[in-house]
Amino acid sequence: MQAAVYFAPGNIELVExxxxxxxDDNLLLDVLCCAICGTDVKLATIGHARCKAPRVIGHEFVGRIRHVGAAVNGFRAGERVTMATTLTCGACPWCRRGLGNLCAECESVGLTYDGAFAPVLAIPPAGVARGNVIKIPDALADEAACLAEPLSCAINAQEIAGIRPGDRVLVVGGGPLGALHAELAKALGAARVMIVQRSEPRLSLLRRLKDVLVIDGTQDVLKRVQAETDGLGADVAIVCAPERPPQEQAIHLVRKGGVVSLFASLPQGASDLRLDSRAIHYRELRLVGASDSRAEHVRKAVELLASGRIDAAGVVTHRFPLSRFHEGIEVMKKKQGLKVVIYPGKRCD
Ligand SMILES: [Zn+2]
Ligand SMILES: [Zn+2]
Structure with a gap:
């Protein structure tokens, strides 16, 4: 079969x-589709410390079961599934605290196990046995279902940020995750959702999302956010832009007692921020992080997507067959769209 294989930082090739x-103890899937993640773009540029080459990459997938091991219970051939791709150890201090997404010993499909940019994927026995495989309801289309993994990371972040119904939520950075954050905040009952983006064509793509106020980041964002929030600032700001200036500015965009979530990571060695500690102190701000997600978040993501409350069609802007994988990576690198989905098994148009 043809597969997208990571060989070294910046070197991903389509090979046989x-x-x-x-x-007896695995599942095999015919991969229906698999979205390109920011992690895949990192692999295609600077690499990733945990990815062992050579490795078939791709972890935001939905597939149809073609083989159920004799020792596997609860699954039938023909069912569609996705997966919480982080396999936690279950024994480290973080797993024992219920923070499996921070597990120090975890393995991941698409990084340490072969992933889904290939027509056939094996779900490793540990993933089957530990409940990482999640069934897709009939009502949920393949392409929406492959957003479950990235959406699950947004769910983890918004849980930590404590978003409540009626909140005014500001998303800074309108890439695919920013768009999913905006959709999620609406689904969680936010009264107002704003998203800041600097460049086209993402500005125009974001304007297609319903009930999301798109703010042009080249203009005075502070002034605009103040105007939209009765001069108070947002209840919660989620920074999805992997750059210093928006991370530093975010504390000035939230109200007193507000929350700033640093969702995007900065490159290693370039992650120091300059923050006004007086603003944090006197305005009682909370600055929180968020990384990856747990199986419970992927399950919630599947439910939310199946409920139709997330505009998946508005978030997916590009589709390619596996043979055009590198074009998909270029679209992501050049910020020409939002989510890019690869179809490894069948043609897509
Ligand atoms: Zn991902
Ligand atoms: Zn662990």
Missing amino acids: RPEPAPT
């Missing part, structure tokens, strides 16, 4: 690989 073998 043997199909994964069925075993």
Whole structure:
């Protein structure tokens, strides 16, 4: 089969690989589609510390089961599934605190196990046994279902930020995750959702999302946010832009007692911020992080997507067959769209 294989930082090639073998304790899937993640773009540029080459990458997938190991219970051939792709150890201090997404010993499909930019994917026995495989309801389309993993990361972040119905939520950075954050905040009952983006064509793509106020980031964002929030500032700001200036500015965009979530990570060695500690102190701000997600978040994401409350069609802007994988990566790198979905098994138009 043809697969997108990571060989070294910046070097991903489409090569022939043997199909994964069925075993008594695994599942094999025909991959229906798999979205390109920011992590894949990192692999295509600077690499990733945890990815062991050579590796088939791709972890935001939905697939149809073609083989169920004799020792596997609860699944049938023909069912569609996605997966919480982080396999936690279950024993470290973080797993024991219920923070499996921070597990120090975790393995991941698409980084340490072969992933889904290939027509056939093997779900490793540990993933099957630990409840990481999640069924897709009939009502949920393939392409929307492959957003479950990125959406799950947004769910983890908004849980930590404590978003409540009626909140005014500001998303800074209108890439695919920013768009999903905006959709999620609406679904969680936010009264007003604003998103800041600097460049086209993302500005125009974001304007298609319903009930999301798109703010042009090249203008005076502080003034605009104040005007939209009775001069108070947003209840919560979620920074999805992997750059210093928006992370530093965010504390000035939230109200007293507000929350800033640093959702996007900055590159290693360039992650120091200059923050006005008086603003944090006197305005009682909370600055929180968020990284990855747990299986419970992926389950919630599937439910939310199936409920139709997330505009998946508005978030997916590009589709390519696997043979045009590198074009998909270029679209992401050049910020020409929002989410890019790859179809490894069948043609897509
Ligand atoms: Zn991802
Ligand atoms: Zn652990």
